[in-house]
Amino acid sequence: MIVTNSPEALRAAMVDHIKAAGHATNPTVERAMRTVPRHDFVPEASIDDAYADIAVITKSASDGSALSCASAPIIVAMMLDQLQVKPGNRILEIGAGTGYNAALLAQLTGPGGSVTTVDIDPEVTAGARRGLDATGNEHVEVITCNGSLGGPENAPYDRIIFTVGAWDLTPAFWEQLAPDGRLVVPLRWRGQTRSVAFVRDGDALVSDSMELCGFVPMIGQEGERSGAIDADGLVTLYWDGDQAIDAAKLSGVLDQPKEAVWSEVLVGPQEPFDGIWLRLTAHDSRICRISADRAAVDAGLCTPAIPARSPALAEDGSLAYLVFRKIQEGRFELGAIGNGPYGGHLAGQLCEAIEAWNQDRSAKPTVRAYLSNASTSAISFDPAMSHEVIEKTASRLVVSMC
Incomplete structure (x- = not known):
């Protein structure tokens, strides 16, 4: 037995x-x-x-x-x-x-x-x-x-x-x-x-x-950048070295007036929406991660959908990040909050990405990896697909999606 x-x-x-x-x-x-x-x-x-x-x-x-x-x-x-x-x-x-x-x-x-x-x-x-x-x-x-x-x-x-x-x-x-x-x-x-x-x-x-997934990071690979965007260091952005993101330009952006834009896309409490972030990596070079400490969330300074890791769009001195609100029992509407001069515009673009994801939630991009010294002629692009080229130290990613 x-x-x-x-x-x-x-x-x-x-x-x-x-x-x-x-x-x-x-x-x-x-x-x-x-x-x-x-x-x-x-x-x-x-x-x-x-x-x-x-x-x-x-x-x-x-x-x-x-x-x-x-x-x-x-x-x-x-x-x-x-x-x-x-x-x-x-x-x-x-x-x-x-x-x-x-x-x-x-x-x-x-x-x-x-x-x-x-x-x-x-x-x-x-x-x-x-x-x-x-x-x-x-x-x-x-x-x-x-x-x-x-x-x-x-x-x-x-x-x-x-x-x-x-x-x-x-x-x-x-x-x-x-x-x-x-x-x-x-x-x-x-x-x-x-x-x-x-x-x-x-x-x-x-x-x-x-x-x-999430894993303990490999030692010695330091290509990701990070920087706090509030005076108390409670809210941090994470981005790649090839992106034109400057945390210094975003310092204090969360103290500026905020604008919420809602998508009318609903999810249940167990429905994943991480595909929004993944799809954006094939379409938008401004996509990054925002992380807010509990104190920032409780104070209403920054309220991302998932405080420790949510997608954000950052451009010059403006920012927008993914949020949700409860509509009824067990149903939540996805949207975005923008701060800064163009925060509302960025929030609208993030909502457009939410709506595109909602049309086919299972769709995923294709990633092709090459060595960074690969010749341009060796890199394959499908002209019918949107793509982003992500430059790393030793390799280059081409993330493509319709």
Whole structure:
């Protein structure tokens, strides 16, 4: 008899929950997650926490921010579905974590394949090594190195997966990914992070799926900029280095008169609307992230739809950001608040984007990634689609959408 709070019962319940949420759709992913004992990789956590749908923090910085963790199981399953591992694949994982994901990858590729996992932190790789050895995964290779360099020792790879957040993609991943290979990465642009599944197409990496996510960022990638726009430092903008956004020009903008514009688009309490932000990255170079502390929200200074992360449009000394208001029980109207000389105009444009998203809420852009030194002739544009070119340090993204 299996005790209801035994690791086996809790693991079965965990996978049942993941399946009900629409993930682990690949039977091999489901089987691996029902097999690998997650609690053996997070020995400091309780058995209940090991199988709960939460991230388990395994190393923190002095300020309390997470440096390493075991990702929430539902995110693990989602990304493994995206990776589409086949038996015999050679796999590289960037971000060793606890070793749990590498053990799942070893199950998926089987005895004919190989798994290499790398991490910059020797404490993290030592912990991953212990967990892998304790669960019979001695054949998984664990390497301590800068993840931006990949794992040249065992390249090329049929599959590459990041379990840390990346702002940029370095040449190593073009050099080490096999032709027709797949790369899954939590990639950050314009203030939001998506788990993007790329397929290699010559010198381009072309997306075929994207899912909202959040990850501990990779060390050493400092392309995102940030700046407070109020005197008390309660409201911060985040943007990319290639954007013409200057926080100094926006200082005090929230003290200026505000103008609210409403879209007549309604959502329920569980309906996601993050697609508005994603779509805007293909249409508007002014899109960024706004984050407001609770004190700013309570004072009415800045009231974004999601205080910690909402889309905003910033131009010179004007700003608009996404908001919502309750219309009736369980229904909320999306809109925008603008501040500054052109804040109302920006709010209207943000509402136009909300209305466009409402016409097809499931539509997503395509992202093509190239090395930054790729020739202009090698970059593909569809003239029937709107697109934005996002310049990073080592790579260039072309985000396209009708």
